[in-house]
Amino acid sequence: MGMEEVILRPRDAADLLEAVQASLARGMALEVVGRASKRALGRPVASNAQLDLSALAGVTLYEPEELVMRAGAATPLSEILRQLAEKGQELAFEPPDLGPLYGLAAGQGSIGGAFLCNLSGPRRFKAGAARDHLLGFRAVSGRGEAFKAGGRVVKNVTGYDLPKLLCGSFGTLAVASEVTFKVLPAAEKVRTLLLFGLDAAAAVRAMAEAAGSPHEVSGLAHLPAPLARASGVDLVRGSARSVTAIRVEGFGASVEARLSALRSWFSAHDLEELHSARSRDFWRELRDVAPLLEPADRALWRLSAPPMEAPRIVTALERLGGDCYLDWAGGLIWYRCAGAGAEAGPVRAALGGQGHAMLIRASRDERQSSEVFHPEAPAIRLLGQRIKDSFDPERILNRGRIWPE
Amino acid sequence: MSLKMPAAEAHALERREELIAGLRAILPAESVITEEIALRPFESDGLTAYRQLPMVAALPETTAQVSAILALCSELDIRVVPRGAGTSLSGGALPLADGLLLGMAKFNRVLDVDYDNRVAVVQPGVTNLGVTKAVEGRGFYYAPDPSSQIACTIGGNVAENSGGVHCLKYGLTTNNILGLEMVLMSGEVIRLGGRHLDQPGYDLLGLMTGSEGLLGVITEVTVRILKKPASARALLIGFSSSEAAGACVAAIIAAGIVPGGMEMMDRLAIHAAEAFCKAGYPLDVEALLIVELDGPEVEVDELIGRVRALAERAGSVSLRVSETEAERLAFWAGRKAAFPAVGRISPDYYCMDGTIPRHRLPEVLSRMGEMSRTYGLRVANVFHAGDGNLHPLILYDANQADELERAEAFGADILKLCVEVGGVLTGEHGVGVEKRDLMGTMFDETDLAHQERIKCAFDPRQRLNPGKVFPVLHNCAEMGRMHVRGGNLPFPDLPRF
Ligand SMILES: Cc1cc2nc3c(=O)[nH]c(=O)nc-3n(C[C@H](O)[C@H](O)[C@H](O)COP(=O)(O)OP(=O)(O)OC[C@H]3O[C@@H](n4cnc5c(N)ncnc54)[C@H](O)[C@@H]3O)c2cc1C
Numbered sequence: 001m002g003m004e005e006v007i008l009r010p011r012d013a014a015d016l017l018e019a020v021q022a023s024l025a026r027g028m029a030l031e032v033v034g035r036a037s038k039r040a041l042g043r044p045v046a047s048n049a050q051l052d053l054s055a056l057a058g059v060t061l062y063e064p065e066e067l068v069m070r071a072g073a074a075t076p077l078s079e080i081l082r083q084l085a086e087k088g089q090e091l092a093f094e095p096p097d098l099g100p101l102y103g104l105a106a107g108q109g110s111i112g113g114a115f116l117c118n119l120s121g122p123r124r125f126k127a128g129a130a131r132d133h134l135l136g137f138r139a140v141s142g143r144g145e146a147f148k149a150g151g152r153v154v155k156n157v158t159g160y161d162l163p164k165l166l167c168g169s170f171g172t173l174a175v176a177s178e179v180t181f182k183v184l185p186a187a188e189k190v191r192t193l194l195l196f197g198l199d200a201a202a203a204v205r206a207m208a209e210a211a212g213s214p215h216e217v218s219g220l221a222h223l224p225a226p227l228a229r230a231s232g233v234d235l236v237r238g239s240a241r242s243v244t245a246i247r248v249e250g251f252g253a254s255v256e257a258r259l260s261a262l263r264s265w266f267s268a269h270d271l272e273e274l275h276s277a278r279s280r281d282f283w284r285e286l287r288d289v290a291p292l293l294e295p296a297d298r299a300l301w302r303l304s305a306p307p308m309e310a311p312r313i314v315t316a317l318e319r320l321g322g323d324c325y326l327d328w329a330g331g332l333i334w335y336r337c338a339g340a341g342a343e344a345g346p347v348r349a350a351l352g353g354q355g356h357a358m359l360i361r362a363s364r365d366e367r368q369s370s371e372v373f374h375p376e377a378p379a380i381r382l383l384g385q386r387i388k389d390s391f392d393p394e395r396i397l398n399r400g401r402i403w404p405e
Numbered sequence: 406m407s408l409k410m411p412a413a414e415a416h417a418l419e420r421r422e423e424l425i426a427g428l429r430a431i432l433p434a435e436s437v438i439t440e441e442i443a444l445r446p447f448e449s450d451g452l453t454a455y456r457q458l459p460m461v462a463a464l465p466e467t468t469a470q471v472s473a474i475l476a477l478c479s480e481l482d483i484r485v486v487p488r489g490a491g492t493s494l495s496g497g498a499l500p501l502a503d504g505l506l507l508g509m510a511k512f513n514r515v516l517d518v519d520y521d522n523r524v525a526v527v528q529p530g531v532t533n534l535g536v537t538k539a540v541e542g543r544g545f546y547y548a549p550d551p552s553s554q555i556a557c558t559i560g561g562n563v564a565e566n567s568g569g570v571h572c573l574k575y576g577l578t579t580n581n582i583l584g585l586e587m588v589l590m591s592g593e594v595i596r597l598g599g600r601h602l603d604q605p606g607y608d609l610l611g612l613m614t615g616s617e618g619l620l621g622v623i624t625e626v627t628v629r630i631l632k633k634p635a636s637a638r639a640l641l642i643g644f645s646s647s648e649a650a651g652a653c654v655a656a657i658i659a660a661g662i663v664p665g666g667m668e669m670m671d672r673l674a675i676h677a678a679e680a681f682c683k684a685g686y687p688l689d690v691e692a693l694l695i696v697e698l699d700g701p702e703v704e705v706d707e708l709i710g711r712v713r714a715l716a717e718r719a720g721s722v723s724l725r726v727s728e729t730e731a732e733r734l735a736f737w738a739g740r741k742a743a744f745p746a747v748g749r750i751s752p753d754y755y756c757m758d759g760t761i762p763r764h765r766l767p768e769v770l771s772r773m774g775e776m777s778r779t780y781g782l783r784v785a786n787v788f789h790a791g792d793g794n795l796h797p798l799i800l801y802d803a804n805q806a807d808e809l810e811r812a813e814a815f816g817a818d819i820l821k822l823c824v825e826v827g828g829v830l831t832g833e834h835g836v837g838v839e840k841r842d843l844m845g846t847m848f849d850e851t852d853l854a855h856q857e858r859i860k861c862a863f864d865p866r867q868r869l870n871p872g873k874v875f876p877v878l879h880n881c882a883e884m885g886r887m888h889v890r891g892g893n894l895p896f897p898d899l900p901r902f
Contacts, residue, residue, distance in 0.1 A: 066762055153762060157831050157834070162855070208521045216700065254700060254701050254703055305601045354599070390859065
């Protein structure tokens, strides 16, 4: 820090190994960067050099009938999604594109970044998180050793599940060079049922009914009126009321049947329907946190709690000012503070001891001084530290990104 | 027994009485088992070729008791082997001669069912089926369904990351649990996750799942429950070659269909199953596929049509669609009873569990056929076709000299073949002691060391279930040491990168 920044740009996995070993030998701390779209996510990293992985890109294996893909860790997500779309497939966990949240262009993220930050979109409550889709990887740990874990098949219990550990490690354990992951068929058809005018409590109740139905609902979100008004989707924007959305995806006839069943279940409500294109736009907005993007200087939180706790938490957050919307049937609350201050204490207090909250966007100073990641119980924190020590004893990888160190 | 378990520790054997006294201070007398005859039932799990009486067994029923027991064993420096129902097929619950066997079967209560948040909180000794039984009144179920589900416990399922015939669509145990309470070897109780999704910090919940009892003792599990699909129907499709059946499976997936279940059986397995339970399987085919579709009735009807067309294009020689629920269950009855059915046509069988990339199936089956001739042992195949998880059942007779050894060598060759074609040693049964010494075929020393150090982070003195999973029991201090290779580097000019 304070020095002129050195950038290491390994051309391949062998280079990467050498770069980490050289850094280790020189006692240099590295900031690990894939495509630089999420550098502002997490605590600021204390480093002497940037490890730029952008050259480790490209899809090296794609077998649609085996539902598997392998790619360099810095392969642009946009490239992955393009290749999948050609075969009618997708990443079921709907990785969000957070670039615009940090003032960057859309479509900049890498596949490695999506897994390392364990970011998942609206389908998460049904289809699982990023961590449920990573099958295997190759990486260099902070010990300066190349290793591999997992495999290319979905069913694999050979040894510890290191792919799970890698997801959500924010580059603090190992630098992934290559990831192998599960892909799934994209739905033929998407429809969204909109319920207008519910308050948070009624919305959460309605979403629980939909989630507990046999209709395989794959999106459940609730936007209060002021946020609905800012949507790019006309039917949502024009409603002037809160919008509770229920997504149904799958084969044509099946979607029709399930939607009509849901329509009659909720027939007492004021209803509207989004067809495929508008549905996709709407859920993309929610996925990328578009409703809370502006003003860009406000701190932004992601809270995860049992869905039925959402009304209580929302009430507590509203008392702090700011705005929020619900995803994952209420299990996920996106909250934008009233000002630039992160308000970590009050926001976490709103959880009432349930779930956890992560500061997703805030100024560098705020991220330096606040606990960005939810504080863990001491025994769990200690385990985490020991795991960190086992992979990166000299703490050269993304030092300080998760905890102050 | 050809397998080498960690040598018994003299100090542990000497402290047996001390351990018993300590346990009696924590547990009621009947929960501390010391007599040989009462220890017998614990001497092996589902991998019956290996047997070992534990030094002592304890049957706690509260988390506080587990915590006190582990603290006691830490203090006395005695090894502990956790056990659920003992159905592990990899010897994960095989006792140690100098160790305490910690039986978790008394943790058998469903603590809470929360339909609104769609979770159930259960103790680890509840059986897998017990979870579904607790919620099915309201039309819910717990998705992972190992064939052993009547007996196996949810704690064992978490420890093994168990799967079942429905995990192609609904995921394995790891995708269906949200929270755990567990006790570390030190006696410390921790909670991971809860009724919410995801965790801050490292994914310890993911790490615990499939950790085979080496990292902690699970004392409570929060599982996700799902509403039962509105309808389900199955197709029973016969093929004259496994290639054709394999091609059909690939075509179904390529068409964007992810069936609720998709299972394959080979000729020997079909005949054994049919003889055992008269499921109505065709006997003149080489491979049989069961494809189950679930969801709304219109969807199931539509997909049945699509799968039928794909099967015919792939050259199916027989095809039946279940018209009633009884018929659907009959289709499954043969598959679900495949293990015992094979048990009827052979004195003993040895169940393997490799996973392969699906398209390598024909090659793997043909090489398995060659091995079968070389080893002079028959093999029946049942196969989770959708996800490439093979269960070759090697038929042998333990009373014949060297047949067990041959069966084990044959099994090891099959697993090496799985790895060779890009697959893995175990899809759902775990490494345990069974595949421990084969880990080197899949992972090199560096790969393994990165895993073993996790064990050290949780249990630095390697008291919990040692001798499982890892071929060599390394000393943790040794493992942690850094070998800075960069020190020998020609110090490359950094900007070169
Ligand atoms: C006929 C048959 C069919 C089977 N079918 C399937 C199948 O379809 N799919 C599948 O995945 N498996 C299957 N299995 C394997 C087996 O049933 C599973 O591995 C099961 O999860 C084991 O559960 P258990 O309660 O019997 O555990 P055990 O056998 O008692 O123990 C298994 C492992 O878990 C550990 N363990 C148990 N309880 C705890 C706890 N509370 N805390 C920490 N560690 C613990 C043990 O130390 C051991 O390492 C089958 C087995 C049989 C015999």
